[in-house]
Amino acid sequence: MASLSLSISPNSDRLIDGIFVFPRRQLLRRVATISNPSGCHLLTKRSLSSSAEKNRRNKVAAIRMSSTSPASHSYDVVVVGAGIIGLSIARQLLISSDLSVAVVDAAVPCSGATGAGQGYIWMVHKVPGSEKWDLAMRSRQLWEKFARDLKLQGLDPQEVLGWKKTGSLLVGKTSDDMAVLKEKVDQLSKAGLKAEFLSSLDLKKVEPLVVVGEEGGAAFLPNDYQLDARRSVAYIEKENRKYAKEGRYREYYNQPVTGWLRSGNGEVEAVQTPEYSLYSKKAIVISTGCWTGSLMQELIRDSDIKLKIPVKPRKGHLLVIENFSSFKLNHGLMEVGYIGHQDTINNLDSESEIASISMTATMDTLGNLVLGSSRQFVGFNTEINEQIINKIWERAREFFPSLKDLSLKDLEKNREVRVGLRPYMPGGKPMIGPVPGLSNVFLAAGHEGEGLTLALGTAEMVGDMVLGNPNKLDNAPYALHGYCS
Numbered sequence: 219m220a221s222l223s224l225s226i227s228p229n230s231d232r233l234i235d236g237i238f239v240f241p242r243r244q245l246l247r248r249v250a251t252i253s254n255p256s257g258c259h260l261l262t263k264r265s266l267s268s269s270a271e272k273n274r275r276n277k278v279a280a281i282r283m284s285s286t287s288p289a290s291h292s293y294d295v296v297v298v299g300a301g302i303i304g305l306s307i308a309r310q311l312l313i314s315s316d317l318s319v320a321v322v323d324a325a326v327p328c329s330g331a332t333g334a335g336q337g338y339i340w341m342v343h344k345v346p347g348s349e350k351w352d353l354a355m356r357s358r359q360l361w362e363k364f365a366r367d368l369k370l371q372g373l374d375p376q377e378v379l380g381w382k383k384t385g386s387l388l389v390g391k392t393s394d395d396m397a398v399l400k401e402k403v404d405q406l407s408k409a410g411l412k413a414e415f416l417s418s419l420d421l422k423k424v425e426p427l428v429v430v431g432e433e434g435g436a437a438f439l440p441n442d443y444q445l446d447a448r449r450s451v452a453y454i455e456k457e458n459r460k461y462a463k464e465g466r467y468r469e470y471y472n473q474p475v476t477g478w479l480r481s482g483n484g485e486v487e488a489v490q491t492p493e494y495s496l497y498s499k500k501a502i503v504i505s506t507g508c509w510t511g512s513l514m515q516e517l518i519r520d521s522d523i524k525l526k527i528p529v530k531p532r533k534g535h536l537l538v539i540e541n542f543s544s545f546k547l548n549h550g551l552m553e554v555g556y557i558g559h560q561d562t563i564n565n566l567d568s569e570s571e572i573a574s575i576s577m578t579a580t581m582d583t584l585g586n587l588v589l590g591s592s593r594q595f596v597g598f599n600t601e602i603n604e605q606i607i608n609k610i611w612e613r614a615r616e617f618f619p620s621l622k623d624l625s626l627k628d629l630e631k632n633r634e635v636r637v638g639l640r641p642y643m644p645g646g647k648p649m650i651g652p653v654p655g656l657s658n659v660f661l662a663a664g665h666e667g668e669g670l671t672l673a674l675g676t677a678e679m680v681g682d683m684v685l686g687n688p689n690k691l692d693n694a695p696y697a698l699h700g701y702c703s
């Protein structure tokens with residue numbers, strides 16, 4: 219049975235279609251309190267100067283000391299974090315049960331890694347038989363179903379989600395790369411996917427503008443997809459909000475979770491934001507991406523729970539050239555070196571400035587050329603680094619020599635840079651499951667560079683755990699036991 223109860227808020231918030239609209243004073247305050255409780259991260263595009271940081275800390279302290287008691291609201295499930303993972307989990311619970319769901323975010327959807335995502339839902343760089351393979355395959359199936367269902371409703375998935383079956387090309391230039399690509403094609407074919415090896419000449423026929431040299435070639439998966447992360451999130455939100463009419467859904471944006479309330483028997487009863495205590499009758503799901511480690515540390519600070527979540531931010535830049543008319547791409551492309559960069563366990567200290575750059579190129583349904591991408595451990599810094607943008611551009615030109623006729627300066631007006639913090643996990647797989655010692659608290663975080671791809675499978679897994687349904691996939695690889703100390 220869905221259950222939701224609301225208390226009258228002492229604030230002058232307005233409830234429109236299930237979304238709490240906060241008065242302007244709160245939004246302004248939010249800008250200063252955008253970090254998590256430990257104050258060690260920022261979601262803004264530019265980092266704050268030290269005086270601004272001091273000012274921010276004072277304001278956070280002022281909020282904590284505020285004497286106005288937060289308004290209490292109650293739901294079956296409270297989801298913390300409104301990135302692709304949190305919103306997909308909310309969607310899953312709404313469509314597969316009659317539970318009421320609240321989504322809380324420190325900022326707004328797409329302010330985390332999700333807003334920077336390039337949007338490929340590809341299998342070409344994945345490893346059949348690896349721990350994540352089944353989750354990736356299931357997730358892809360669920361995305362396909364999502365797109366099919368939209369069509370059945372008379373909607374165009376291309377318009378709604380930016381969904382396109384572009385196929386993917388993993389390209390390489392050297393004979394060593396060819397050995398990797400041939401093996402990849404072999405493995406992917408044995409796993410049941412349509413995969414082809416393309417020589418340099420074959421590649422020219424399907425993607426004329428990419429140049430890999432005579433020795434080069436590609437692994438080609440014609441049935442891979444891409445989507446537009448921002449449009450997909452907007453649609454999922456819109457769908458979720460339909461449940462607000464029947465009192466089953468609410469969003470609390472610009473509300474950082476700063477603490478939680480535990481009952482006498484140790485269960486977590488509610489999460490707290492500066493304005494609200496959000497009670498949960500069944501489950502609390504923490505899906506706060508790269509902020510999950512610091513948030514959990516803060517939440518369990520005064521408890522006997524010993525948990526160390528090793529997720530850390532891995533910064534990524536994307537260069538978007540809007541309305542790009544110089545050429546069209548038929549497929550999504552990625553250089554084979556990307557696999558190594560993605561999997562590299564960082565052996566440098568976490569403040570290292572060294573960035574790895576590998577070429578990824580996609581063209582979205584609006585005709586924007588999206589070039590990636592960088593990977594870098596620089597803490598929670600989200601400032602744009604022009605040197606990295608130049609390197610991404612240079613790397614793209616090595617594969618697309620026709621870009622050498624264009625200068626980045628001339629494209630300034632059409633340029634957008636996306637920066638996001640991927641939630642990196644040292645073992646390369648996300649955490650999905652209950653927090654040991656807290657049976658009603660679930661974590662779903664640490665999807666690094668695959669969160670868009672894995673979102674729907676993750677959401678289904680969490681939904682089944684919360685609802686007590688039989689597992690569709692083995693969830694043991696994602697359990698949190700290994701992180702208890």
Ligand SMILES: Cc1cc2nc3c(=O)[nH]c(=O)nc-3n(C[C@H](O)[C@H](O)[C@H](O)COP(=O)(O)OP(=O)(O)OC[C@H]3O[C@@H](n4cnc5c(N)ncnc54)[C@H](O)[C@@H]3O)c2cc1C
Pocket residue numbers: 254255261298299300301302303304322323324325326327328329330331332333334335336337338339473474475476505506507508509513533534535536590591636637638639640641662663664665666667668669670671672
């Ligand atoms: C450049 C780049 C390109 C990428 N390309 C792809 C791609 O093509 N395909 C793919 O599959 N993946 C891609 N990814 C990875 C993907 O974007 C991420 O894995 C995914 O977005 C992670 O989603 P999330 O919901 O876990 O985290 P996020 O999107 O970061 O969301 C976390 C949310 O938690 C909120 N939050 C934080 N602290 C609190 C708090 N205290 N209280 C309340 N809320 C809080 C934040 O405001 C944020 O909205 C890319 C990432 C980057 C950076």
